[in-house]
Amino acid sequence: MSTFPPLKNDLILRAARGQPTERTPVWVMRQAGRYLPEFRKVREQHDFFSMCRTPEIASEITLQPVRRYQGLLDAAIIFSDILVIPQALGMTVEMVPGKGPHFPDPLVTPEDITRQIPHEKIDVVGQLGYVLEALTLTRHQLNGEVPLLGFVGAPWTLMAYMVEGGGSKTFSKAKRWLYQYPEASHRLLRMLTDACVDFLVGQVKAGAQMVQVFDSWAGELGPDDFTTFSLPYLKEIAQRVKATLATSSVAEHHHVPMTVFAKGAHYAIAQLGATEYDVISLDWTMDPSHVRSQLSTGKTLQGNLDPCILFAPHDEIRQRTRAMFEQFSAWDGEGQRHIANLGHGMHPDHDPEALRVYFSTIREVSTQLKASSFANNSK
Template identity: 40%
Template sequence: MINTQKDSLFIRAAQSQPTERPPVWMMRQAGRFMKEYWEIKNKYSFLEMCKTPEIAADVTMLPVDLLDIDAAILFSDILVTGEAMGGDLSFNQGVGPKFANPVRTKADIDNLNVDCLGQLQYVADAIKVIQQRLNGKIPLIGFAGAPFTVMSYLVEGGSSKDFKLTKLMLHNEPEMAHQLLSKIAKVTTDYLNMQIAAGVNAVQVFDSWAMALSWDDYKEFSHRYISEIIAGLNRQDIPVISFCKGSSVFAPLMAEAKPDVISIDWNADLLDIKKRLPQGIAVQGNFDPHILYADKKVIKERIHRLFERMKGENGFIFNLGHGIMPDIPFDNVKYAVDVIKEYK
């Protein structure tokens, strides 16, 4: 299973090999902008979708079947590790994820379980079902949330605009913060290795809230643990993608963790970042998803502009600077993929 995809466009680009065109996949490509997603979502809760391998496979396959994308990404959520460790997780429409038992004291951290892979077996089961359905057509990307991002949800008890409680822990109780991050990092490493063993062809680490951190805090409380995770992966032939909102600033540091690919947000010039990265690190990105609301001629012009800018560069995967918004017209997303696939 592991080597079947090494000739695919996506894996070649991720390994900085030449490709006839940039491969395309999009963060949140199996999601709320598709009516087919809602047909499933209206029957099940979000966590039921994640935890039922057949349903997770159905959703994972939507962009494969409807968009003809160059890589599939496992349908799951970055917070399943926090739940497996003991977080009481729920998702409510319009509210987002909530942990009913936030982690705020040393006792709370001591109580978190790090030997919790058994709680995540449903993910390995889903990977096996998805790979049967993909049948070698394109690679499957597995993923996990980065320790700082998962920590922020556990400490805040849900989404946050200012990460006040999380930052208070970093600044007032750094030893506690490190104890918590270290536990999450261990679980994340084990979890990604479980996904690799189950058959994913690449993995991505999502540090969705890294941009909340200063440079020094990012280095101490995020980068350090991502480096630890990447060093602990069984990554032979498995490209590792590192993504964070804030990568346009943090990319030089992110490179020190030795990922194969760095996913860049839309605030930077992609070629400029690529030129400043060590040889052999690919870039993914960095199209502003808001452009997908625009007229088709604008979408095409902007994709071509990015491709002309990156012309002749090995190691470029087309993606968005962050995920697709739920109200972007499906037709526009499909059109963007077609424009990319026709590019010469």
């Protein structure tokens, strides 16, 4: 392990663990990327996955929002993509401008698993070492300013892309696999779970201080199918990553917080609350007070402003952000177990200054609440 600079701001790590914080930490999904002019300038010169595979470029892009929103961000998330795992398994993935990810040769039948994925176990260092290098480089370049986050896509979400060949309105091809080829589906999900576990452990050892599992298409499954084809693998990822890191000789690795984002799976909050994830990230359709009522164990919640609210006038953004914050803080009076975020990622046509308004409002209202609480407790 490299000797990293000391961390100056550990708010998000404390919030994830339920420890006291002087204000609510904030970051957003896709904060390093396409809405930023400085990102688009770099993108003009490079293919998307070339940027992911070049540690210096990936690191630079990761740092762009930290620089732009100096002092307002409480985490950086490494610039990469969830689909680097299918690539490492042997599949071709392209990023088509205006369309998104595209698999020219998707999985059509179970036989395609053997044909396209000859080796079911990835060599994280050998095949995904560029991500690890980017993490280590970025951790040094952050100089302890904020923690660095790593991530993976959840097995079901990765499988959906690999079978559909890209995004979809119905995901009927991927769901057809679940019903027609359940054994092959579980085989593929197991393979992807192993890859996620190994990759997350590698990311932490390379410098990630917190990690998130994105199940972006969880809401495409009904409750029974989620319980069968997604939840067991999400649960296993958290268990195995934590168990593996607990044996590390590096003390920092033992308590790395883990977040799960199962977009649209509002019906599964109680089940997710029973997993070993420290943080449950909510999309914008979920009511924090209802979510909290479904949890029998202490968990930190993350979210959940609708990203499209950032298209509103700045006064409206401030109003909606305050309302969101109040929903999360109501359960304990201080919002101690809340990480402010959006309910999904930034859009390409978002105004970066609208995001600054969101960050500034979170900083303002959470600092005021903490100060008020401290004053009341001192009387």
